[in-house]
Amino acid sequence: MNRAEKAALQLQAVAVLRMLKETRTYDELADLTGLPAGDLNRYVNGHVLPGVERARDVVQGVGRDALATELESRVEFDDEGYVDNSGVVFDQSFLDLVAPVAANTLGFERPDVVLTAATDGITLGAAMASYFDARVAYAKKSKETAVEEFIESRQRLASGIELTYYLPARAISAGESVLIVDDLIRSGETQELLLDIALQSEANVTGVFALISVGTEGIDRARDITEAPVGALTTFDAD
Numbered sequence: 001m002n003r004a005e006k007a008a009l010q011l012q013a014v015a016v017l018r019m020l021k022e023t024r025t026y027d028e029l030a031d032l033t034g035l036p037a038g039d040l041n042r043y044v045n046g047h048v049l050p051g052v053e054r055a056r057d058v059v060q061g062v063g064r065d066a067l068a069t070e071l072e073s074r075v076e077f078d079d080e081g082y083v084d085n086s087g088v089v090f091d092q093s094f095l096d097l098v099a100p101v102a103a104n105t106l107g108f109e110r111p112d113v114v115l116t117a118a119t120d121g122i123t124l125g126a127a128m129a130s131y132f133d134a135r136v137a138y139a140k141k142s143k144e145t146a147v148e149e150f151i152e153s154r155q156r157l158a159s160g161i162e163l164t165y166y167l168p169a170r171a172i173s174a175g176e177s178v179l180i181v182d183d184l185i186r187s188g189e190t191q192e193l194l195l196d197i198a199l200q201s202e203a204n205v206t207g208v209f210a211l212i213s214v215g216t217e218g219i220d221r222a223r224d225i226t227e228a229p230v231g232a233l234t235t236f237d238a239d
């Protein structure tokens with residue numbers, strides 16, 4: 001880890017601690033993290049940065065659990081099982097916190113491109129791309145008028161409806177590494193289409209990440225297609 005990466009990790013830990021502090025006293029934060037309340041006060045107020053080991057523990061340990069809990073509290077299901085995740089995907093600051101936690105806990109290598117699906121994956125894709133200093137690309141269900149060449153992937157869904165995603169062909173070059181992300185994974189059909197687009201681009205997939213997994217069907221489906229790490233920040237029961 002070079003000096004800039006260490007500094008970035010230390011600042012990410014401070015951002016996680018600040019989020020946790022919003023709803024806690026310093027004593028409660030000390031109980032949660034195992035760190036002294038006085039130190040936490042200095043970190044949260046920006047007077048001192050946590051050491052690298054402490055920063056890693058915060059980001060990978062309590063950070064993941066806390067973000068998953070926060071995510072669960074912001075997601076709503078209706079009677080038919082449809083998800084309202086606007087409380088998450090409309091909050092870019094929250095997604096900016098998720099990116100380092102996801103990258104560190106699931107072990108994704110830095111990609112050249114973060115690939116997602118319009119619409120709801122876009123803000124997470126932007127957060128992940130910003131964290132990795134990578135480009136972001138999103139496949140859409142329609143063709144952009146001025147773009148001449150597309151990669152397209154089509155699938156007949158379990159529902160019988162056909163779903164096609166289009167990506168401008170120049171968004172990903174052969175040999176580049178691609179991290180596939182989305183806000184939600186349920187059947188895995190969307191991820192399968194994105195993986196197919198990466199394959200057609202002759203790119204190397206470095207991982208598949210979803211904020212929310214509903215059941216494990218989609219995660220299992222992605223794992224059948226790629227050997228790269230596949231994971232979600234939080235998993236809800238499918239029923």
Ligand SMILES: O=P(O)(O)OC[C@H]1O[C@H](OP(=O)(O)OP(=O)(O)O)[C@H](O)[C@@H]1O
Binds near residue numbers: 120121183187
């Ligand atoms: O694992 P799956 O069963 O494929 O479901 C996951 C997909 O469903 C949602 O997108 P949706 O198709 O609703 O499009 P939207 O983002 O434009 O709302 C979500 O954003 C994922 O892309």
